[in-house]
Amino acid sequence: MKIYLQFYRLYVVWFSVANIVGIWLFLSLPVIPVILILKIFFYIGIYFLTASSIRKYLCYFQNLGYSSLAIFLRVAAINLAAFTLLISAIKIIITYAAD
Amino acid sequence: MLQIDSVTLRFGEREILSGCYLSCKAGEIVGLLGRNGCGKSSLLKIIFGTLNAQFKHLRIDDKIIKKAFAGKNIAYLPQHKFLPSFLKVGKILDDCGPSVVSQETMDRLKPIAGSRMNDLSGGERRFLECLWILSRPATYLLLDEPFSEIAPYQIETLQDIIREKGKEKGIILTDHLYRPLMEVSDRIVLMHNNAVYNIRNESDLVLYNYISELSF
Numbered sequence: 151m152k153i154y155l156q157f158y159r160l161y162v163v164w165f166s167v168a169n170i171v172g173i174w175l176f177l178s179l180p181v182i183p184v185i186l187i188l189k190i191f192f193y194i195g196i197y198f199l200t201a202s203s204i205r206k207y208l209c210y211f212q213n214l215g216y217s218s219l220a221i222f223l224r225v226a227a228i229n230l231a232a233f234t235l236l237i238s239a240i241k242i243i244i245t246y247a248a249d
Numbered sequence: 250m251l252q253i254d255s256v257t258l259r260f261g262e263r264e265i266l267s268g269c270y271l272s273c274k275a276g277e278i279v280g281l282l283g284r285n286g287c288g289k290s291s292l293l294k295i296i297f298g299t300l301n302a303q304f305k306h307l308r309i310d311d312k313i314i315k316k317a318f319a320g321k322n323i324a325y326l327p328q329h330k331f332l333p334s335f336l337k338v339g340k341i342l343d344d345c346g347p348s349v350v351s352q353e354t355m356d357r358l359k360p361i362a363g364s365r366m367n368d369l370s371g372g373e374r375r376f377l378e379c380l381w382i383l384s385r386p387a388t389y390l391l392l393d394e395p396f397s398e399i400a401p402y403q404i405e406t407l408q409d410i411i412r413e414k415g416k417e418k419g420i421i422l423t424d425h426l427y428r429p430l431m432e433v434s435d436r437i438v439l440m441h442n443n444a445v446y447n448i449r450n451e452s453d454l455v456l457y458n459y460i461s462e463l464s465f
Binding site for chain 2: 156159160206207208209210212213215217
């Protein structure tokens with residue numbers, strides 16, 4: 151988990167942007183599967199945008215036994231899962247509050 | 250034993266490595282010399298798995314390896330800065346442990362222990378990166394220019410650690426500071442014209458035009 155947190159900390163700005171875009175998508179398109187698909191595309195965009203920066207620290211992660219892409223995918227998956235949980239919780243609260 | 254042979258590497262039309270062979274056994278320190286652009290760093294990257302060669306045959310204890318870093322058998326010190334900038338020096342020193350960071354080194358580094366990697370000078374950062382790599386549990390260590398950028402006392406400290414670690418690990422190191430390299434190496438090889446030559450002393454370096462003449 152420590153390694154994921156280190157990677158997340160390096161690219162926290164990009165993952166924060168991904169989450170803000172996710173929330174914006176949630177507000178404008180309240181269909182979770184569509185949001186998830188769009189967010190995965192957004193992650194792909196982030197990877198290509200930050201690829202040169204990821205390469206800079208590649209050796210650190212490789213010396214710990216991981217490839218940068220593997221780390222990125224895992225961190226993206228954790229972020230996606232946490233974000234999905236968050237928007238699902240908000241959706242449930244909104245639904246119950248409306249009732 | 251780590252063995253790499255038949256390495257072919259081309260960048261466009263330019264052939265960097267062709268049929269190159271290098272070996273290193275655990276408990277041996279191999280010094281790798283060569284002029285700029287001869288492919289020393291590329292060879293280390295190919296061994297580690299960061300750079301894809303057109304062809305290579307890498308074996309560790311007769312087992313064919315594709316991505317060496319994935320097996321945690323090899324640690325690699327690249328030429329560029331690679332430790333994340335937000336890491337604190339104290340954390341790096343804790344990671345290294347007493348086998349690499351002696352009390353004397355710890356005392357010297359105490360004033361910067363609370364700093365982040367980003368706040369250090371190039372030499373301080375390089376020294377810590379070397380210490381971190383030397384503390385890795387891997388059987389083989391690849392060090393690309395460990396003595397560059399750092400102060401003489403730090404070079405001596407690194408030489409002592411390399412000698413100590415070299416008793417049980419296989420170490421391949423390359424540097425243009427050939428004297429510190431030759432002092433710690435059990436075996437020295439020179440990459441020249443796509444071939445690898447064994448070097449016995451500085452006179453051989455003159456013979457292969459690596460240095461122009463002996464200077465004392």
